[in-house]
Amino acid sequence: MGTEKGSKINQLLQTQPKGVVFLASWLSKNGYSSDLQKRYRKSNWLKSIGTGAMVRTGDVINYEGALFTLQKQASSSIHAGGKTALSLLGKSHYLQFSTKRITLFGGKGESLPVWFQNYDWGVEFNYYQSGFLPKNIGLTQIERKYFTLQISNTARALMECLYLVPKYQDLNECYELVEGLNNLRPKEVQKLLEACASVKVKRLFLFLADKAGHVWLKHIDFDQIDLGKGKRSIIKGGTYIPKYQITVNKELGLNDE
Known part of the structure; x- marks a missing residue:
């Protein structure tokens, strides 16, 4: 993953609280395209928990x-x-x-x-x-x-x-x-x-x-x-x-x- 993409995912994870879900629709509105979201999942930054919803890989959520x-x-x-x-x-x-x-x-x-x-x-x-x-x-x-x-x-x-x-x-x-x-x-x-x-x-x-x-x-x-x-x-x-x-x-x- 390039430096730009790496800094973008780092910004997301640093600015958003732990233990929450990320909505695909919300990510798109905030500059994270569907293609970028797919790359994050493929690179194991994010994990899908259902259609249109993701969490940080390894994060404990309730x-x-x-x-x-x-x-x-x-x-x-x-x-x-x-x-x-x-x-x-x-x-x-x-x-x-x-x-x-x-x-x-x-x-x-x-x-x-x-x-x-x-x-x-x-x-x-x-x-x-x-x-x-x-x-x-x-x-x-x-x-x-x-x-x-x-x-x-x-x-x-x-x-x-x-x-x-x-x-x-x-x-x-x-x-x-x-x-x-x-x-x-x-x-x-x-x-x-x-x-x-x-x-x-x-x-x-x-x-x-x-x-x-x-x-x-x-x-x-x-x-x-x-x-x-x-x-x-x-x-x-x-x-x-x-x-x-x-x-x-x-x-x-x-x-x-």
């Missing part, structure tokens, strides 16, 4: 490095959310949580790339596409050894859990989560509740926070939140909560009728 690539190179909104985000933030240590199953959220029509789906990351994924919350709010960053990763913050992660109720998420477990969240920032919660498009999520969030007796709930302006009209039966055969017009698990409805 799903977080792949998520970083989706967010930074593909400008994707796909992120760790729900219980996975709560676990990464250290909020769900008291729950039975398996790090072998990761919850991801993305926008409507935003699919996981084939290379991401087919590669063995050592974990299983539950991926949900939804627009019930805007993609640019309620996110935070966590530091990894070589890069930072964007995930849901505590309030958004909880709302993502509630979005999955009752089909994919147990409401009682959500209440256990809510009980431990006594220091949420009212302004952040208010912003998310006003932007949330799911009446179910908003009513459940407020009901559980109310039931848990959190002080921050007193600072929420209910008048600015669209809670919809009519009753919502979240759990069939459960207990009806008049204040929030929802039917929930019988045990959660105790003392709230």
Whole structure:
């Protein structure tokens, strides 16, 4: 390989963090042609992990490095959310949580790339596409050894859990989560509740926070939140909560009728 090509690959490897994936499309946009990419693979600088995706040869990667690539190179909104985000933030240590199953959220029509789906990351994924919350709010960053990763913050992660109720998420477990969240920032919660498009999520969030007796709930302006009209039966055969017009698990409805 010539000096020019050698310096070009060196520049790439020195400027990009370790433990991440390189997208062929991103490389092309940044001056690394398809022909040059082929030479890098042939020279064993890069290794393919699927169509349109490569890693440094010998590099150890996990799903977080792949998520970083989706967010930074593909400008994707796909992120760790729900219980996975709560676990990464250290909020769900008291729950039975398996790090072998990761919850991801993305926008409507935003699919996981084939290379991401087919590669063995050592974990299983539950991926949900939804627009019930805007993609640019309620996110935070966590530091990894070589890069930072964007995930849901505590309030958004909880709302993502509630979005999955009752089909994919147990409401009682959500209440256990809510009980431990006594220091949420009212302004952040208010912003998310006003932007949330799911009446179910908003009513459940407020009901559980109310039931848990959190002080921050007193600072929420209910008048600015669209809670919809009519009753919502979240759990069939459960207990009806008049204040929030929802039917929930019988045990959660105790003392709230």
